[in-house]
Amino acid sequence: MTVALSIVVDGIAYGMILFMISVGLSVTMGLMRIVNLAHGGFALLGGACAHVLTMRYGMPFVPALAASVIAVIVIAIPLERLVYRHIYRFSELEQVLATIGIVFVMIATVNLFLGSTLLTIRMPPEVSLPVNLGFKVLPLHRIIVIVVGLLMVTGLYLLVERTRFGIYLRAAVDNQNTAASLGIDTPKVYLAAFALGAGLAAVGGILGAELLPIEAYYPLRYMVLFLTVVTVGGMGSIVGSFIAALSLGILDTAGRYLLPDVGTIFFFLAIIALLALRPNGLLVRPS
Amino acid sequence: MIRISTIDIVRTSLGGTGKLLPVAILITCAFAAFWLFPYDLGFLTQMLIMMVFVVSFDLILGYAGVATLGHAAMYGCGAYAAGLFAIHASPDPLLGLAVGAVIGALIAFFSGLLLMRAHGLSLLMLSIAITMVLQEIASKARDVTGGADGLTGISMTPILGVFEFDFIGKTAFWYAFSVLFIILVVLRVLVASPFGLALRGIKDSPSRMRAIGTPVYWRKVTAYVIGGTIAGIAGALSAQITSLVSVEAFNFALSADVMVMLILGGAGRLYGALIGTLVFMTVRHVAASIDPFNWLFVIGFMLLAVVFFLPDGLISLPRRVAGMIGARK
Numbered sequence: 307m308t309v310a311l312s313i314v315v316d317g318i319a320y321g322m323i324l325f326m327i328s329v330g331l332s333v334t335m336g337l338m339r340i341v342n343l344a345h346g347g348f349a350l351l352g353g354a355c356a357h358v359l360t361m362r363y364g365m366p367f368v369p370a371l372a373a374s375v376i377a378v379i380v381i382a383i384p385l386e387r388l389v390y391r392h393i394y395r396f397s398e399l400e401q402v403l404a405t406i407g408i409v410f411v412m413i414a415t416v417n418l419f420l421g422s423t424l425l426t427i428r429m430p431p432e433v434s435l436p437v438n439l440g441f442k443v444l445p446l447h448r449i450i451v452i453v454v455g456l457l458m459v460t461g462l463y464l465l466v467e468r469t470r471f472g473i474y475l476r477a478a479v480d481n482q483n484t485a486a487s488l489g490i491d492t493p494k495v496y497l498a499a500f501a502l503g504a505g506l507a508a509v510g511g512i513l514g515a516e517l518l519p520i521e522a523y524y525p526l527r528y529m530v531l532f533l534t535v536v537t538v539g540g541m542g543s544i545v546g547s548f549i550a551a552l553s554l555g556i557l558d559t560a561g562r563y564l565l566p567d568v569g570t571i572f573f574f575l576a577i578i579a580l581l582a583l584r585p586n587g588l589l590v591r592p593s
Numbered sequence: 594m595i596r597i598s599t600i601d602i603v604r605t606s607l608g609g610t611g612k613l614l615p616v617a618i619l620i621t622c623a624f625a626a627f628w629l630f631p632y633d634l635g636f637l638t639q640m641l642i643m644m645v646f647v648v649s650f651d652l653i654l655g656y657a658g659v660a661t662l663g664h665a666a667m668y669g670c671g672a673y674a675a676g677l678f679a680i681h682a683s684p685d686p687l688l689g690l691a692v693g694a695v696i697g698a699l700i701a702f703f704s705g706l707l708l709m710r711a712h713g714l715s716l717l718m719l720s721i722a723i724t725m726v727l728q729e730i731a732s733k734a735r736d737v738t739g740g741a742d743g744l745t746g747i748s749m750t751p752i753l754g755v756f757e758f759d760f761i762g763k764t765a766f767w768y769a770f771s772v773l774f775i776i777l778v779v780l781r782v783l784v785a786s787p788f789g790l791a792l793r794g795i796k797d798s799p800s801r802m803r804a805i806g807t808p809v810y811w812r813k814v815t816a817y818v819i820g821g822t823i824a825g826i827a828g829a830l831s832a833q834i835t836s837l838v839s840v841e842a843f844n845f846a847l848s849a850d851v852m853v854m855l856i857l858g859g860a861g862r863l864y865g866a867l868i869g870t871l872v873f874m875t876v877r878h879v880a881a882s883i884d885p886f887n888w889l890f891v892i893g894f895m896l897l898a899v900v901f902f903l904p905d906g907l908i909s910l911p912r913r914v915a916g917m918i919g920a921r922k
Contacts (some may be wrong), residue, residue, distance in 0.1 A: 399660045403856050404900040410893030425697045530721055537718040574722045585715040
């Protein structure tokens with residue numbers, strides 16, 4: 307019983323981190339339908355920026371987080387205007403290659419300025435304090451991540467489903483020409499959504515850094531993980547990504563607890579089985 | 594975006610004089626490389642092995658139009674199979690290649706049964722997941738595969754009992770080249786056959802091919818098995834020549850590199866795969882020896898340039914330039 311409870315709690319905490327680091331991707335790839343392998347690149351840039359601000363300039367964590375996210379958005383906007391705008395029209399395969407190219411350039415840039423060592427982000431010492439939940443002791447950091455993750459999924463759900471921006475975005479993705487002829491400024495909508503995705507990637511990279519440490523090769527190392535969450539969740543579904551991240555978190559934790567030797571094999575076999583049965587993801591109906 | 598129609602490609606690949614010219618160029622290049630860079634034979638041999646691997650992916654991506662990111666699965670299995678076969682059964686190189694080919698084919702068949710039903714993103718993801726499972730098995734089965742330390746102690750008897758593997762790697766170079774050459778000849782015949790034409794049809798429009806009675810799914814599985822066989826051979830070659838197999842043979846980065854090399858050179862042309870591999874590996878080799886940290890800049894910008902300005906790959910460059918000059922006149 308305690309084992310089961312531990313698995314669920316640890317799994318949710320891990321799953322929430324998975325959700326945090328891939329939520330930006332479920333905006334760019336899930337909603338905007340670009341196979342954006344450069345997602346991890348934005349998380350890397352955010353993490354690298356937070357590293358410089360907290361370690362070199364001694365900035366406190368929260369302002370550094372805000373400044374890094376803004377910095378990433380500032381980088382993302384011209385990138386969208388100049389490069390991504392053309393990538394939207396590419397075939398899936400060309401999107402894969404173009405965004406891999408962008409990732410390479412991002413990795414090389416971070417490498418050039420900061421080297422390929424681990425880029426630690428200093429957090430206030432209070433976040434590693436243990437918090438007793440009665441049945442389980444968790445570090446405060448995990449609880450913050452769970453709360454922020456819940457806030458994010460609620461916020462995004464409301465943004466996409468309930469606001470005018472959400473309606474514009476869904477319309478623009480479904481049919482760009484019709485949306486444009488109805489007076490929606492589709493390039494602006496895409497720009498805003500892309501900047502949102504990049505900003506969320508930065509938030510996820512920084513908050514998830516305790517589990518997936520930031521270093522120059524971060525985007526390539528964890529690319530498979532991000533892609534798994536969004537694919538299993540299903541394209542176009544924020545809630546799907548959320549459920550996918552939590553279930554993958556619990557699945558992976560269960561694998562590690564119960565079958566420590568073959569945990570990863572079990573994890574990927576489960577993904578294969580799932581995608582074989584539901585190729586469009588958990589929440590999307592097969593068309 | 595200018596795409597040359599399928600008919601044109603078929604005609605050129607079936608033409609009379611055009612048939613021998615690339616073959617002659619290929620052989621000349623091999624001899625030139627052999628005489629010009631006697632101290633880089635090891636690197637050149639690696640390149641030849643990679644060419645075999647990339648050409649096998651060309652059949653799947655370039656001809657059948659199936660985009661996967663898990664081609665390393667067959668390469669890795671072929672490498673382990675050939676390595677284990679050399680250690681436990683027979684050190685004969687050609688038998689080892691056959692074993693690598695058979696294992697590559699089997700893995701491709703069983704994974705292909707599942708993969709060829711999937712499309713787009715879930716296909717990419719499934720192929721990645723299958724490779725990850727195989728990599729985990731290889732790294733966990735330490736008693737058989739040597740785990741993270743890799744499989745060592747592979748030694749080879751002379752090829753056909755005559756050509757012994759030497760220290761400088763002359764034999765290895767010509768061995769790898771001969772394998773590449775034979776595979777290219779086989780593939781050229783294959784892609785010009787009705788089967789090859791069916792694959793191109795499937796790439797262009799699966800629904801039309803289904804309508805005219807082509808069993809689309811089984812054609813794709815067959816292509817995947819043939820591609821897997823060749824990838825297995827490439828893996829076996831690398832195991833025999835480097836005398837080492839590591840779990841990195843299953844790396845995601847390897848599958849991604851293969852795709853990058855193919856698109857760089859131009860997919861669906863066979864020779865595009867060779868050019869892409871040549872350029873990619875040379876740039877990586879040279880840039881990495883000049884500046885070990887910043888070579889990714891070069892590769893990254895090169896990739897972006899190709900995707901944006903040369904969607905048909907470097908192999909289309911002469912034709913594009915000729916087209917531009919012709920348009921000016």
